[in-house]
Amino acid sequence: MPTRRKTDHREIHRRRRSGDGHARPAEQPSDAIQMLQDQHREIERLFDEIETARGEIARQVAFDELADALTYHTTMEEGVFYPTVNVDDTHPWLLHAVEEHLSAKRLIADLLELGPDDESWQAKVEVLREQIMMHVREEEELLFPRVRDMMDEDQLEAMAAEMIAVAADVPVETPRAQLLEECEIAAHLS
Ligand SMILES: [Fe+2]
Numbered sequence: 001m002p003t004r005r006k007t008d009h010r011e012i013h014r015r016r017r018s019g020d021g022h023a024r025p026a027e028q029p030s031d032a033i034q035m036l037q038d039q040h041r042e043i044e045r046l047f048d049e050i051e052t053a054r055g056e057i058a059r060q061v062a063f064d065e066l067a068d069a070l071t072y073h074t075t076m077e078e079g080v081f082y083p084t085v086n087v088d089d090t091h092p093w094l095l096h097a098v099e100e101h102l103s104a105k106r107l108i109a110d111l112l113e114l115g116p117d118d119e120s121w122q123a124k125v126e127v128l129r130e131q132i133m134m135h136v137r138e139e140e141e142l143l144f145p146r147v148r149d150m151m152d153e154d155q156l157e158a159m160a161a162e163m164i165a166v167a168a169d170v171p172v173e174t175p176r177a178q179l180l181e182e183c184e185i186a187a188h189l190s
């Protein structure tokens with residue numbers, strides 16, 4: 001049975017957050033799709049940061065930041081975006097999407113448990129990146145254009161405000177702790 005890593009990186013996180021504030025999403029309402037796309041780019045950047053990080057502590061800090069960013073992102077998608085855009089023709093794709101989220105959360109839970117000193121850690125990060133990048137591409141190429149067709153600017157802005165509101169319920173100190181509670185079943189679409 002692997003044991004949870006004891007290393008406390010909270011101080012490093014605090015310094016990083018006060019410096020650049022990557023972990024928390026934007027707090028100004030904008031277009032919901034633009035907001036999610038911006039988060040996708042930030043997630044890609046964090047995967048790059050993990051890849052180039054030197055040393056186990058730096059890799060762990062970058063990965064924790066990625067896990068936090070993904071917690072906010074999935075909270076916004078599962079709590080607001082997916083249920084709001086759940087119509088007949090998007091429903092099958094959304095069912096697929098929440099299963100992909102669940103699979104990613106389980107992998108993230110494994111990675112948080114193991115830590116970068118485990119020999120399988122790097123391989124698991126690569127698999128996570130492949131899975132998430134495929135999921136992101138599908139959202140941006142299939143789902144988002146369909147949502148632009150079904151919603152006007154005001155609706156997209158209202159949805160962005162709702163997404164910001166649900167993100168405010170994520171625990172501020174360790175957002176990823178919430179994700180660890182969501183590894184049993186896929187999110188509901190209503
Ligand atoms: Fe998603």
Ligand SMILES: [Fe+2]
Nearest residue numbers: 036077136139
């Ligand atoms: Fe997404």
